[in-house]
Amino acid sequence: MTKTNAFAAILAGGSGTRMGNMEKPKQFLMLGEKPILIHTVEKFCISNCFDAVVVLCPETWLRQTQDLLKKHCPAFADKVVVTAGGVTRNDTVMNAIEYFEQNCEVDAESIIVTHDAVRPFVSQRIIEENIVAARAHGACDTVIPATDTIVESRNAETISAIPDRRNLYQGQTPQSFNLNKLKELMESLTEEEKGILTDACKIFVLRGQDVALVRGDSSNMKITYPQDMRLAQALLGE
Amino acid sequence: MTKTNAFAAILAGGSGTRMGNMEKPKQFLMLGEKPILIHTVEKFCISNCFDAVVVLCPETWLRQTQDLLKKHCPAFADKVVVTAGGVTRNDTVMNAIEYFEQNCEVDAESIIVTHDAVRPFVSQRIIEENIVAARAHGACDTVIPATDTIVESRNAETISAIPDRRNLYQGQTPQSFNLNKLKELMESLTEEEKGILTDACKIFVLRGQDVALVRGDSSNMKITYPQDMRLAQALLGE
Numbered sequence: 001m002t003k004t005n006a007f008a009a010i011l012a013g014g015s016g017t018r019m020g021n022m023e024k025p026k027q028f029l030m031l032g033e034k035p036i037l038i039h040t041v042e043k044f045c046i047s048n049c050f051d052a053v054v055v056l057c058p059e060t061w062l063r064q065t066q067d068l069l070k071k072h073c074p075a076f077a078d079k080v081v082v083t084a085g086g087v088t089r090n091d092t093v094m095n096a097i098e099y100f101e102q103n104c105e106v107d108a109e110s111i112i113v114t115h116d117a118v119r120p121f122v123s124q125r126i127i128e129e130n131i132v133a134a135r136a137h138g139a140c141d142t143v144i145p146a147t148d149t150i151v152e153s154r155n156a157e158t159i160s161a162i163p164d165r166r167n168l169y170q171g172q173t174p175q176s177f178n179l180n181k182l183k184e185l186m187e188s189l190t191e192e193e194k195g196i197l198t199d200a201c202k203i204f205v206l207r208g209q210d211v212a213l214v215r216g217d218s219s220n221m222k223i224t225y226p227q228d229m230r231l232a233q234a235l236l237g238e
Numbered sequence: 239m240t241k242t243n244a245f246a247a248i249l250a251g252g253s254g255t256r257m258g259n260m261e262k263p264k265q266f267l268m269l270g271e272k273p274i275l276i277h278t279v280e281k282f283c284i285s286n287c288f289d290a291v292v293v294l295c296p297e298t299w300l301r302q303t304q305d306l307l308k309k310h311c312p313a314f315a316d317k318v319v320v321t322a323g324g325v326t327r328n329d330t331v332m333n334a335i336e337y338f339e340q341n342c343e344v345d346a347e348s349i350i351v352t353h354d355a356v357r358p359f360v361s362q363r364i365i366e367e368n369i370v371a372a373r374a375h376g377a378c379d380t381v382i383p384a385t386d387t388i389v390e391s392r393n394a395e396t397i398s399a400i401p402d403r404r405n406l407y408q409g410q411t412p413q414s415f416n417l418n419k420l421k422e423l424m425e426s427l428t429e430e431e432k433g434i435l436t437d438a439c440k441i442f443v444l445r446g447q448d449v450a451l452v453r454g455d456s457s458n459m460k461i462t463y464p465q466d467m468r469l470a471q472a473l474l475g476e
Contacts, residue, residue: 137396141389143389149437153405159442162409162443167392169391205399212395234468
């Protein structure tokens, strides 16, 4: 198979306390005949854009995740690896980088595409445009124009500003990066910055680096709340 | 009936060109056994918070809107009036103010509650808290914490900022105001400002006036896209 020098990291939850109390993280809920996570993984395996696909899940879910992959997508078993996420999202991304560095041929041109496991409707167009934009600009974010009016309040009681909606976008994923550059910037974070910069694109922006916009899709929704499952089921039927 | 000195304006579309090409504006689509607009109007009629409820709709839909109200909520026929909206949202709000001034007992303490016709799941709590907040602060906006990461781009190509999500909210409606104050501020707009300030709360913010936040609800959704109808139908069944 031709090498693509692009690597996919599916973020399916860290091993941190945030997950500790949940009976079953959202990505393992069934959507149609398969868990949400499996829908997502399939999109990345089908694409032929990646040399490797890593799923980062809570440490306590490693075995179940591996079993689910074997059961639902045995054809992709050689392409997908399951490994443990970190305590924070940043740690999880760093775990992915480490995995690719230790197990794949990573160089100065390598691209890492990071994606939320709970966005199962990502399209091939979005994935491909991410790789192109990350190669061209060093970093990119998938966004759609903001549909709601966004209101800013610094005191949680009164409005401090209503920014012009025409300049606002809702962030989705994938977020994609030159792998070395992402690693370098993440390693440059102070402890204080690490607590604040939970979004990898924001690290690039704050360090003055370009982050290109890739056009997302309203169907590339994040499954967060119970009502999201109903919309997801409706989208699945289309 | 006790006077409440509060007036509700249901914004169901202006008479402008934006509506001109649509076969049927969203607010007239059926949701369960009734058009969306009727669900919304009922919430305001049931509440007993209002001396009058006005529905502002496209001029070409006046007759149909009146017929729908007679058919679906004859009990409220004496409380609800249908009148034409303006070309812009601001014009439509001004039409509502004029109607209340000419037909109701409006004074310095009067409150106007403006609401999108396509948000049929507004709750009684939200309506009541709007009136309380508008009386206390002169203006209020209904918001929920932003769930998506919001990205700002001034050139539509690269990210210029990713504001801290903890300070961001998604605007819903109602938006409620001291009626006289709203009128005064809207009349103070220059022609240029009118083109930009399509959100009444933003007029208050830009004129340095307090706008209090009222806690909305994710179920107080706006029906804008076809997929929203499916979610609305699911919410209706709850």
